[in-house]
Amino acid sequence: MSAGTPWTIATVRDALLAKKTSARELAKDFYARIERRNPELNAFLALCPERAYAQADRVDAAVAQGQPLPPLAGVPVATKDVISTRGVRTTCGSKILENYTPPYDATAIERLENAGAVILGKTNCDEFAMGSSNENSAYGPVRNPVALDRVPGGSSGGSAAAVAAGLSVVSLGTDTGGSIRQPGAYCGIPALMPTYGRVSRYGLIAFASSLDRIGPFATNINDAATVMSIIAGHDSNDSTSASVSVPDYLAEMEKPVTGLRIGVPEDYFGAGLDPEVKAKVEAGIALLEKLGCKRVPLKMPHTDYAIATYYVVATAEASSNLARYDGVRFGLRVQGNTLMDMYRKTRERGFGPEVKRRIMLGTYALSSGYYDAYYLRAQKVRSLIARDFSSAFEKVDAILTPTAPIPAFKLGEKTADPLQMYLADIYTVTGSLAGIPGISVPCGKTAAGLPIGMQIFASHFGEARILQLARAFEKAGGFAI
Amino acid sequence: MKISREDVLRVAQLAHLDLAPEEVETYRGQLDEILGYIGKLQELDVSSVEPMTQLRPRNTHGESGASVAAAGAEPELRDDVVVPCTVADAVLAEAPDAAKPFFRVPKVIER
Numbered sequence: 001m002s003a004g005t006p007w008t009i010a011t012v013r014d015a016l017l018a019k020k021t022s023a024r025e026l027a028k029d030f031y032a033r034i035e036r037r038n039p040e041l042n043a044f045l046a047l048c049p050e051r052a053y054a055q056a057d058r059v060d061a062a063v064a065q066g067q068p069l070p071p072l073a074g075v076p077v078a079t080k081d082v083i084s085t086r087g088v089r090t091t092c093g094s095k096i097l098e099n100y101t102p103p104y105d106a107t108a109i110e111r112l113e114n115a116g117a118v119i120l121g122k123t124n125c126d127e128f129a130m131g132s133s134n135e136n137s138a139y140g141p142v143r144n145p146v147a148l149d150r151v152p153g154g155s156s157g158g159s160a161a162a163v164a165a166g167l168s169v170v171s172l173g174t175d176t177g178g179s180i181r182q183p184g185a186y187c188g189i190p191a192l193m194p195t196y197g198r199v200s201r202y203g204l205i206a207f208a209s210s211l212d213r214i215g216p217f218a219t220n221i222n223d224a225a226t227v228m229s230i231i232a233g234h235d236s237n238d239s240t241s242a243s244v245s246v247p248d249y250l251a252e253m254e255k256p257v258t259g260l261r262i263g264v265p266e267d268y269f270g271a272g273l274d275p276e277v278k279a280k281v282e283a284g285i286a287l288l289e290k291l292g293c294k295r296v297p298l299k300m301p302h303t304d305y306a307i308a309t310y311y312v313v314a315t316a317e318a319s320s321n322l323a324r325y326d327g328v329r330f331g332l333r334v335q336g337n338t339l340m341d342m343y344r345k346t347r348e349r350g351f352g353p354e355v356k357r358r359i360m361l362g363t364y365a366l367s368s369g370y371y372d373a374y375y376l377r378a379q380k381v382r383s384l385i386a387r388d389f390s391s392a393f394e395k396v397d398a399i400l401t402p403t404a405p406i407p408a409f410k411l412g413e414k415t416a417d418p419l420q421m422y423l424a425d426i427y428t429v430t431g432s433l434a435g436i437p438g439i440s441v442p443c444g445k446t447a448a449g450l451p452i453g454m455q456i457f458a459s460h461f462g463e464a465r466i467l468q469l470a471r472a473f474e475k476a477g478g479f480a481i
Numbered sequence: 482m483k484i485s486r487e488d489v490l491r492v493a494q495l496a497h498l499d500l501a502p503e504e505v506e507t508y509r510g511q512l513d514e515i516l517g518y519i520g521k522l523q524e525l526d527v528s529s530v531e532p533m534t535q536l537r538p539r540n541t542h543g544e545s546g547a548s549v550a551a552a553g554a555e556p557e558l559r560d561d562v563v564v565p566c567t568v569a570d571a572v573l574a575e576a577p578d579a580a581k582p583f584f585r586v587p588k589v590i591e592r
Contacts, residue, residue, distance in 0.1 A: 103571035196536045210536060236559045240536070308519040319496060326497065327583050333577035338590050346501035357499055357511060360489070363496040364512065377522050381530030384525070386533055419514050435536040 002274050006219045007169050012075050023056035024076030030076040034167050042142050043161040047121035048088045055118045073116030078168035080159045081122040084203035093127040095138040096350025097331045106203020108231045115230045123158030127352045129207045131155045136354040150408040153183030160187040163217045170218045176211045178428025181440040185403035185453020188442045190224050191217045195461050196435035197242035200235030208317035225249040236429040252464035254469040258292030263396030267303040274406045280444040281402045283481050284454045297395050300388040310429040312365050312378035319362030386434040393459040403440040403453030431457050439466045444481040484513040
């Protein structure tokens with residue numbers, strides 16, 4: 001491979017079958033790349049070469065024996081550090097889990113490995129996936145490989161940076177309010193949040209259980225579709241995973257887009273949207289119109305309430321989910337004179353500022369006397385936001401918006417003001433609350449060379465529709481518009 | 482100002498967080514600002530709206546418009562069958578202080 005061309009799932013497969021490389025050599029090559037680039041990027045928190053080489057050797061044995069290769073044979077993969085990996089340290093970017101090693105694999109990891117993938121290691125992220133810039137990691141921020149003085153986005157910043165920098169072919173991230181799509185936009189790569197329930201959450205360390213989803217980062221739509229076809233589907237270990245059949249994404253995505261109705265909600269193009277981002281996303285929509293899609297103007301009147309709703313629902317769920325970190329069963333323990341003293345000292349020392357802020361916000365919203373005014377009301381507004389989408393999908397096949405109002409900002413630029421950081425999640429949290437799938441695809445760059453992302457939403461279990469539009473957009477040159 | 486120092490201390494106590502003195506004022510200001518913003522939810526009339534407690538709609542449409550209603554409404558429960566669970570040793574190995582088969586904690590009962 002020449003330096004400028006990234007490896008893809010297809011080129012890995014071709015190279016293995018043609019015996020131009022082996023899975024072991026490939027893994028070694030990727031570890032060498034990581035060794036070179038990671039000190040600067042800080043994308044990886046842990047590497048697992050023993051596990052990776054053992055898997056690579058299994059793939060190489062299959063090649064040598066002429067056995068049929070599974071779809072991800074030998075493909076180097078990275079995974080966000082909130083996804084459990086048996087025997088490999090999993091910190092969630094937190095000091096409270098600094099020495100935690102899960103005794104089991106997440107279902108998504110198990111499925112990737114069964115499909116032949118070589119797991120290289122764990123990627124950096126905002127602590128417990130709480131953040132939009134990766135600056136809330138207890139292990140230092142990740143740098144954006146496109147512009148080193150800028151954030152890669154968050155919370156799956158390490159997974160996005162790893163793929164964008166060629167340190168893994170694909171990666172897994174998680175998305176609760178935009179944590180896959182926004183770093184995908186900031187790093188200039190496709191990034192897919194599946195429908196709630198499409199991919200098992202078993203082994204995903206919980207932040208907000210009604211919002212959390214696992215999904216892929218890739219350099220191209222074919223790779224994103226291939227990973228989806230492997231990780232999607234029902235899992236008896238996650239009662240919220242759906243038994244809806246998984247379509248043949250690779251076949252579906254090649255269908256022509258002529259005649260598809262694409263909704264463009266005016267509420268996503270108003271105040272606060274950077275003019276360069278707006279211009280490129282408009283150009284992206286125009287390109288899809290040129291390919292035969294029909295543009296339909298939309299109004300989604302509750303968009304403006306999405307951030308407030310999200311930061312009540314997500315923090316309430318987080319305050320409950322993170323109650324488990326108390327120094328008893330796993331992770332950090334700080335000794336105390338009494339049990340209560342031990343809980344408090346452990347949590348004070350183990351959690352970073354953003355996690356504490358969200359635990360307190362969520363605890364407040366759920367506390368006696370405030371529940372109706374905050375949590376219950378937010379759950380009702382969540383219904384209204386979901387209704388905006390279900391009404392829209394009676395008229396359109398997909399909805400197109402910017403992924404984020406601004407391109408990647410500078411490290412440290414927004415850390416002083418948590419509310420301003422939250423407000424930048426405006427275009428992604430809506431789909432999170434509604435439970436629908438969304439992708440961010442690259443859509444050109446700013447004059448300064450910063451990537452811009454265009455978001456495509458479809459209705460529940462409409463990943464094939466999303467991939468179909470994204471694939472048509474990619475083939476028509478939309479990524480570099 | 483909506484959130485007082487006392488509010489912060491009350492919430493920290495509920496959440497089992499032992500805040501340092503200098504953190505209290507920082508969080509007070511930040512929570513005040515964020516809750517002030519969240520107050521905009523009060524603008525909406527939600528008297529006739531049901532809270533969203535289920536993520537999947539009762540009638541969803543798949544990628545080709547085909548109905549996948551069957552998957553929507555019913556939770557997918559597995560059969561209630563007892564299966565062996567052999568992870569106890571691995572779980573205890575991660576505990577800060579284990580005395581098999583228990584997690585050990587500071588004394589809670591005086592007698």
